[in-house]
Amino acid sequence: MNKLLFILLILISSLCPLKSESQIADSNSRIKVKLDSIFSGFSAYSFLAKEYLSADDADENLVIFHKRHESPFSNSQVFIGFIVLFAIILFIRLASPEYFRDLFLFAINGNYLLANHHKRNDFLLINNILLDGVFIVILSVLFFNLFSGYIPLRLEELFIGITLFIVAQIVLVFISYRTFFSSAIFNIHLTNLLIFNRVLGIILTPAVFIASYLNDAYQYIFLTILFFLVVLIVVFRVFRVYFLIKRSYDFNSIYIILYLCVFEISLYLLIIREFSWITNLKL
Numbered sequence: 001m002n003k004l005l006f007i008l009l010i011l012i013s014s015l016c017p018l019k020s021e022s023q024i025a026d027s028n029s030r031i032k033v034k035l036d037s038i039f040s041g042f043s044a045y046s047f048l049a050k051e052y053l054s055a056d057d058a059d060e061n062l063v064i065f066h067k068r069h070e071s072p073f074s075n076s077q078v079f080i081g082f083i084v085l086f087a088i089i090l091f092i093r094l095a096s097p098e099y100f101r102d103l104f105l106f107a108i109n110g111n112y113l114l115a116n117h118h119k120r121n122d123f124l125l126i127n128n129i130l131l132d133g134v135f136i137v138i139l140s141v142l143f144f145n146l147f148s149g150y151i152p153l154r155l156e157e158l159f160i161g162i163t164l165f166i167v168a169q170i171v172l173v174f175i176s177y178r179t180f181f182s183s184a185i186f187n188i189h190l191t192n193l194l195i196f197n198r199v200l201g202i203i204l205t206p207a208v209f210i211a212s213y214l215n216d217a218y219q220y221i222f223l224t225i226l227f228f229l230v231v232l233i234v235v236f237r238v239f240r241v242y243f244l245i246k247r248s249y250d251f252n253s254i255y256i257i258l259y260l261c262v263f264e265i266s267l268y269l270l271i272i273r274e275f276s277w278i279t280n281l282k283l
Helices: 002-070 076-095 097-108 110-116 122-147 155-180 188-212 216-248 253-274
Strands: none
Touching: 076 097, 076 122, 076 188, 097 110, 097 188, 110 188, 110 216, 122 155, 122 188, 122 216, 155 188, 155 253, 188 216, 216 253
C-alpha cells in the first residue's frame, strides 16, 4: 500500500511540472504574438505616417516649384531682359556722355530746354528711340509686378497696351499742339513728354530690378513707392508744360489749361476710370 502511494506521488509530481512548462510556453507564445501584432501595427502606422508626411512635403515642394516658376522674375529670360536694358543704358552713356547730362538738365531746368532744344543729330535720334523702348519695357514690368494679382493680363499684353497708349498719346499731342498753337515750330509739350519718359526709363530700370528680387512684403512696398514716384513726376511734368508754354507764347492761362485738360489730363482720367475697379474706386 505504501509503495502504491509512493508511486502515485511520483507520478503526480512529474506531471505537474510538465503541465506548468507547457502553460508557460503557451503564454510566452501568446505574448510574443501580441507583441508582434503591436509592433507590426506600429510599423504600419509609422509607414503610413511617413508616407503622409512625405506626400505633404512633396505637395509643398510642388507648390513652391510652381509658384517659383509662375513668378515672372524667377526665370533666366527675365534676368537676361534686365541685362539687355542695362546694356542699352550703358551703351548710350559710354557712346555719348553729354547726352545723359543734357537729358537730365532738360528735365530739371526749363530754361536750358528752351535754349538748347535745337540739338539734334542722327545719333541722338538712336539714343532717344532706345530709351523710349527701355521706358515702355520697364513701365510694363513695374505695372505687371504691382497689379498682376488684380489685372488678368500677361506681361506681353500689358506691354502692348502701354505701347499703344504711349503711341496714341504722342500722336495726339503732336496734332493737338499744332492745332492750338499753329505758329509753333518747337513742340514744347511733346518734347517735355518724351524727355521725362526717357528719364523715368533710366531711373526705374535699376529700381525695378532691385525690387523684383526682394521679399514679397518689401517688394510690394518698394514697387508702390515707385508707382507714386511715377505719378508725382507726371503731375510735375504737366505743371511744367503749362509754365513753359506760358513763358514761350503769349496765350491766356485759361486757354492753356483747357488745352492740357483735353489732351493731357483727360487721357489719364480715362485710364483711371477704366481700371478704377482695381482699388474699388467709383468714378
